[in-house]
Amino acid sequence: MTLDLARWQFAITTVYHFLFVPLTIGMAFLVAGMQTAWVRTKDDRYLRMTKFWGKLFLINFAIGVVTGIVQEFQFGMNWSDYSRYVGDIFGAPLAIEGLLAFFLESTFLGLWIFGWDRLPRRIHLACIWLAAIGTMLSAYFILAANSWMQHPVGSVVNDTRGRAELVDFGAVLTNSTAVGAFLHTITACFVTAGVFVIAISAYHLARRTHTEVFRPSIRIGLVAVLVASIGVVISGDLQARLMTEQQPMKMAAAEALYDTVAPASFSIFTIGSLDGSEEIFSIRIPRLLSFLATGTFDGEVEGINDVRAASEQAFGPGDYTPSIPTTYWTFRLMIGFGMLAALLSVVGLWLTRRKATRPLPRWFLHASVLALILPFAANSMGWIFTEMGRQPWVVYGLLRTADGVSPAVPVTSVWISLIVFTLLYGALAVVEVGLMIRYVKAGPPPPAAPAPAGETAPTTPSISY
Structure with a gap:
């Protein structure tokens, strides 16, 4: 019972946290691209796009950080034997992720938030790009740790101490499983962000509000989804062959x-x-x-x-x-949801092609809003398949899941933490959705006021954040 509850708790908190991670990574780069377009063209539409999508990105980033902290506690709470076994391996990539990658993204994201009207445009632009790179580095180090569980390399098992010990950190970082998982995850992040932009843009286009901002926004989202979907297919093919060889x-x-x-x-x-x-x-x-x-x-x-x-x-x-029904259906649902997102981008790009200037069909706009669920469902199915397909191993070929659970934690304690975390995450979901809906409905900021006759326009944006 303790093992089952501990697994359920880790599954709930991990899948919930992973709803925010791909959107954060993908949106960081899309927002950086929008701001780059504004700096290069001085087109006020791109500035309004940057402000609007940047605000939604920040909300998602904040909730993602909060939910990610809980993951660390679970290692010591319910999985102490697992933590003892993998601690020498996990310590290095997780420490680098926290001390380098997370500080990189949080520091420069803070400069980006408070640097409007204070930093020169190009330095301010560099801040969002560095924050975006930080999110990508964070993903790589986390995936390197997880990939070691899928394909243990660069380590030896110390039978006397009953744990795995690191002997080649470079092998852990260059693990073929980590490289494949990173490429697949990052391309999926861009699909997630692209569909997010498409869905919200379609909502405003259906209401015929702020069309000058959301018409180019939906085009950006459609291109991102199509290109990233191709990357998902290629990287997924690579992962399938690695999986066949290793698992x-x-x-x-x-x-x-x-x-x-x-x-x-x-x-x-x-x-x-x-x-x-x-x-x-x-x-x-x-x-x-x-x-x-x-x-x-x-x-x-x-x-x-x-x-x-x-x-x-x-x-x-x-x-x-492993559980055959779980692996069979999550594998197909992952592929199916991803293919629907790619199909949406193909149809949308045709409807928004250069010579098509008429309003988009209502059926497509409604379908685009409903499609918001697709990448999140695909990401969740993929994560469940990856972790459930490895069972009964928590570290493939070395440590069984049943041997990683905390031996001294009673069932009651696991029940309490499971209920508390589930209720907490439910409350955070209400906060997240409420904030998103509020700012989505509010739309982008108004256009910058033109400079009075005889005066030059300000060199820094006057739109409040």
């Missing part, structure tokens, strides 16, 4: 593939037993799974039965199979 059980579980086959088809939809062992009906794409797993349409993909037998031979008797 063959996860790939087999993603397809509910029990027997090794070559070539292997990919099922879009299947009706059968809950664990996927018996199939009644399915819609399949021939040879696609072989291509995803091996890069060739004739490649062999190991099945669950063979991987399980190999795991028992390597690690001893036990159940080495």
